[in-house]
Each structure stands twice: as C-alpha cells, then as structure tokens.
Amino acid sequence: MNSYAQSIEYGLLNLTSAQLDRACGVLIAAAAGDALGAGYEFTYPPQHLVPVMKGGGLGNFAPGQWTDDTDQAAAIAQVAATGADLRTPEALDRIAAGFREWYAAGPADVGVQTGAVLSRAAATPTAAGMIAASREVHQRQGRSAGNGSLMRTGPVALAHLHDPEALVEAAMAVSSLTHYQAEAQEACAVWCLMIRHAVLAGQFPNFEDIAHWAPNAPEWRAVLQEAEGNEPGTFRQNGWSVGALQAAWSAIVHTPVPEGPFPSAHLTDALSTAIRIGHDTDTVAAIAGALLGARWGMSAVPAQWRRILHGWPGLTSRDLERLAFLTARGGREGKYGWPNVAHIDYVSLQYGRPALAQHPHDDGVWLASATALDDLPAGVDAVVSLCLTGTRQVPEHVEHIGFRIMDEPDPAENPNLDYVLVDAARTIAALRDEGKTVLLQCVAAHSRTPTVGIAYSMLRGVPRDVATLAVCGVLPAAHPNGGFRTALTRIESKGLLA
Numbered sequence: 001m002n003s004y005a006q007s008i009e010y011g012l013l014n015l016t017s018a019q020l021d022r023a024c025g026v027l028i029a030a031a032a033g034d035a036l037g038a039g040y041e042f043t044y045p046p047q048h049l050v051p052v053m054k055g056g057g058l059g060n061f062a063p064g065q066w067t068d069d070t071d072q073a074a075a076i077a078q079v080a081a082t083g084a085d086l087r088t089p090e091a092l093d094r095i096a097a098g099f100r101e102w103y104a105a106g107p108a109d110v111g112v113q114t115g116a117v118l119s120r121a122a123a124t125p126t127a128a129g130m131i132a133a134s135r136e137v138h139q140r141q142g143r144s145a146g147n148g149s150l151m152r153t154g155p156v157a158l159a160h161l162h163d164p165e166a167l168v169e170a171a172m173a174v175s176s177l178t179h180y181q182a183e184a185q186e187a188c189a190v191w192c193l194m195i196r197h198a199v200l201a202g203q204f205p206n207f208e209d210i211a212h213w214a215p216n217a218p219e220w221r222a223v224l225q226e227a228e229g230n231e232p233g234t235f236r237q238n239g240w241s242v243g244a245l246q247a248a249w250s251a252i253v254h255t256p257v258p259e260g261p262f263p264s265a266h267l268t269d270a271l272s273t274a275i276r277i278g279h280d281t282d283t284v285a286a287i288a289g290a291l292l293g294a295r296w297g298m299s300a301v302p303a304q305w306r307r308i309l310h311g312w313p314g315l316t317s318r319d320l321e322r323l324a325f326l327t328a329r330g331g332r333e334g335k336y337g338w339p340n341v342a343h344i345d346y347v348s349l350q351y352g353r354p355a356l357a358q359h360p361h362d363d364g365v366w367l368a369s370a371t372a373l374d375d376l377p378a379g380v381d382a383v384v385s386l387c388l389t390g391t392r393q394v395p396e397h398v399e400h401i402g403f404r405i406m407d408e409p410d411p412a413e414n415p416n417l418d419y420v421l422v423d424a425a426r427t428i429a430a431l432r433d434e435g436k437t438v439l440l441q442c443v444a445a446h447s448r449t450p451t452v453g454i455a456y457s458m459l460r461g462v463p464r465d466v467a468t469l470a471v472c473g474v475l476p477a478a479h480p481n482g483g484f485r486t487a488l489t490r491i492e493s494k495g496l497l498a
Helices: 003-009 017-038 068-080 089-104 112-118 127-141 154-159 164-176 182-201 217-229 241-254 263-277 281-296 317-328 370-374 417-433 448-459 464-474 482-493
Strands: 356-359 362-369 380-385 399-402 437-442
Touching: 017 068, 017 154, 017 182, 017 263, 017 281, 017 317, 068 089, 068 154, 068 281, 068 317, 089 112, 089 127, 089 164, 112 127, 154 164, 154 182, 154 281, 154 317, 164 182, 182 217, 182 241, 182 281, 217 241, 241 263, 241 281, 263 281, 317 399, 356 448, 356 464, 362 370, 362 417, 362 448, 370 437, 380 417, 399 417, 417 437, 417 448, 417 482, 437 448, 448 464, 448 482, 464 482
Parallel strands: 362 437, 380 399, 380 437
Antiparallel strands: 356 362
16 A cells, blocks of 8 residues: 555545645635636626636625635635534534624625525524524425535535545535535535545546545536536536536636646636636636646636735635645644744744845845844835745735745646746736835745746846846855756746746
8 A cells, every 4th residue: 555545544644735735726716716706797708708806796896805605615614724523513513603604794795595594594503503494495495406505615625635435424514504405415525525636636536536435426427427528608507506516627627728838827727717607607616716726726826816815704815825724734733833823933943044135136126034024124015925924924014925835846846836936926026016115035045035036037038047146146045946947947948937
C-alpha cells in the first residue's frame, strides 16, 4: 500500500502545499463564480460575453459581493473550520443556527425553498427542528430538490477529505437542513466526492473515481454522462439540483484547457461558460467554481477578483482562505499558528537580516522582508505579501493582497507558478495605476520578493537580465531559487509580460 493510500485509510491525511492551495480554491473560486454570476442572474447572456464582476442582479449587489450561495457556505465553513464532524447533532445544530442568523439579517436574495424552511424555523433552531420544517415544506409542495443546498456544499468536502464515507453522510445531512428530497441530498454527496478527488489528486474525476461511495451510483453516472454528452446550453433548466449539477459539469468538461502557458486559465474560462448558460447564473457558477477551485487552486483565481470579493458576515477572500485552510486540516493551525496568529515575529525567528529598498525601476514600490510590516515606510497604502502574515500584521487601512508562492524550486510545490508571477506583477501595476504606494514582501526578501520584483520590471519593459541585476543590486542578500529563475526565463521567452 502506498503512503497516500495509508494516509487515507488511517485518517492521517497530511496535505501538501499544492493540495492546500486547491483546498483554499474550493471556497474562493466558488465565491468568485457566485459574485461573477450575480450580475447576470435570470438572464441569458450572449455567447461572446466575457463576464465581469459588475454587481447588480436581483439583490443589487456591489461589485465583488457574493450572494446567498456563499453566505450559506460561509455559515457551514465557520463550523467546519473548528474541526467538527459535520455529521454530529452538535455540528448540525451550529450550522442550523448559522443559517438562521444569516436569514434573520435580511439577506438581499434568498432561494424560495431555503426561505420557506428558514421562515418556519425557530429563532434559535436545532437541526432536528430545521429538518422538520424542511420535511413540512416538502410535503406541502411535493418537491424540494432545488439547487440551494448544492450551491453551498463545498466546505463539507473539505471537512471530510480523509473519509469519503463520512463525507457522503455529512453532505446529505447538511443538505437535509433545508432540502428534504433525496435527489438534492445525493447531488451534494456526488459533487463533494468530485471536489474531494480534485483536491487530493489534482485532476478532475471520472465517475469511477467516486463510484464506490456515490449514492445511487448508476443513476448519477447517467446524470454526469448526459452532461458530458451535451453542450452547456442544453442545461438552462438549472434551478433544481440535477440541472444545476449538469450545467456546472457540462461547462467544466466542454471548456478546453488552454494549451498555452496558463492551463489554469481553464478556471476563469469555465466560469464564463457556466454564466453564459444563463438562468441561475450565480448558482451554476458557484457550483462550478467549487470544483474548478478544487482542481486548479486558489492561486488560479485572479487577484483582481480576490481583491474585491466580500460578503456576509463581513468576510473577504482572505477570510475564506483561512476557513478553507482550517477546515481541510481538521481545525489544526499551520506553521507559526497561521492563519489565526495575530503577528508572526520574523525578527525573533531570525530569517535573514531585515531588508528594505525602493524598487530600482519604480520608487513607488518598496521591496522588503516581513520585518518591514512592523514599521511601514511613509505613504505605503498597499501590501503585496508572498508569505504568511498575521491577522493584525498589516494595518487595517492598508490594502493587503496575498499570493500563495512556496519558496521551493520543485515545480510540484507551485503548480501555477508562471501565472502567479505574472498575476502578482500585474497586480502591483494595477495598484500603482490607482495611485497607491506598494510594499512587496516575503519573509527575508531572498527569493520570492526579488523574483516578483524582477517580473514587475519585465512588465515595465526591462529585459530580464537587466532587471535581475538591478533588483538583486538593491537587495544584497537576494538569490531567487532555481525554479523561480527558470520561470522568469520562460515568462520572458513567451512574452507573457511584454
């Protein structure tokens, strides 16, 4: 038995950095799809449309604001991030209370099925009471297989990555809080199994990858095969669980993976396909986003989206990253106590000498080690971080954008490296165009900071070799690792920053 199989069997799943990136991608890409689709809900966009996060829609949402899809996912994730077994009455009670708290706040948009259940639930509901209300609504209407539990199910997959049988039970239990019909519950279980496979394996699943655990496997195999065999536009009746799942899966499998330098652009391309199907655009894109993020990772979600993502209860993309990370690790914090630690004391940890220098090709950009966060240069109003930072390490009035880059030469540690370097350079340029003064930092400014600093110079038209000498000249300890240097050479040869 290999080590991967043993880790699954004994519940000792130790996730790699790439798997954690994909786990974080589940919540963030789902939220991105939700916010992207919000402005097109119940319309049928033209097939040439490239969606933007314009806001509007049924809830008159702000640009980047997610809807009820991610609101409810956040309520689940806040419980899952504690390491709770989501099958237990205690965890389900807490999720039910979270749903009720959200509903009581008067959300701008609530699904018909979910609203009917939550309006009947007690002010402080138990899971049993909410399931009873769900059953009552089902009996009154004769159906309750809407897409409202499928759209929020991503966190359940992360909570039970090590145990697919528990995952199925949890997915169906959480679905049953508002959707009593078995069809809706089974859809959640199937999609969670697919998400789990993508996070762990880094590939989209075939049905046989999940068939052993899928409820009513022959029926769901046929459902997915129908989606694979028909164009996305076939699935415009996507307000119910089966139609929404088919729309999302069809959008994913019928969108080509780019053959160019950024295969992870499949994530953004497939979300556009999902939205162009029309009708329940935000929900189909949220469902698709959870699986796309599981395959391609948080690092494939453009920073221009992550910068503006926000929603109930006052969360941002950084909060979703935190919740996803903790959920995937069973509530366990990572290195230095991240992501809950307020401040990481890199001075005491003695990671190199403090570094701070102005960028040689733009004096509105500072290149720094993490110690500079404790005393930001005057005028800095944006921080681009390439390493872990504490929750209070960057002042609240300063915009903070993070990129997941491991300081490792092995390409497996950074599967989207070229895209991330280009995205980080373009993000710095966008911040500068907005008039912001930027501090770019990693732990010691030895490898990650100079690499992105060089990429930014290349974006400004400076040849890579000239940029390397100049950036490393102002950061005397700078020495980008071999994998980063190779990536910069590749980026230059392909003209990705021209």
